[in-house]
Amino acid sequence: MKIIFDYNRTIFNPDTDNLYFGVLNLLKKLSKKYELFLVSRNEPNRKYMLEKLNIKNYFQEIFFLEKKSKKNFQLIAKGTKNVVVVGDSISDEIQIGNQLGFITVRLKKGKFATQIPKNKKEFAKFEIMDIRELENIILNHEK
Ligand SMILES: [Mg+2]
DSSP, X not given: OEEEEEOBTTTEEXXXXXXXXXXXXXXXXXXXXXXXXXXXXXXXXXXXXXXXXXXXXXXXXXXEESSOOHHXXXXXXXXXXXXXXXXXXXXIIIHHHHHTTOEEEEEOOGGGTTXXXXXXXXXXXXXXXXXXXXXXXXXXXXX
């Protein structure tokens, strides 16, 4: 299974300039069993920040993109549908993941937490309030 993580407001809290509580532990655990990928918009300081956070080794690959698209996610998936997409943004991650038939997990936290999905494609398969809930979703999905 591949897991695609969004960066900003999914694992990283821009309000405190740090990872959300529990992220490090989660990445440590999941990276032992699954292939993890990180997608981030290419914004100033992001690359530098990622070096500082010392989490690069948990990911197979890290992508800095101008804009997230179906094409980017397809390149990561390499043909498999066994992909989980985790993000806080409906338009940037959930919608794209749904269109590709991936399992989508929406982290309802921060700025976009109150956004309301407008149609079926915008509804994540799972909604969580804390990134630490992801582990159980993955474990249950594997059964
Ligand atoms: Mg985000």
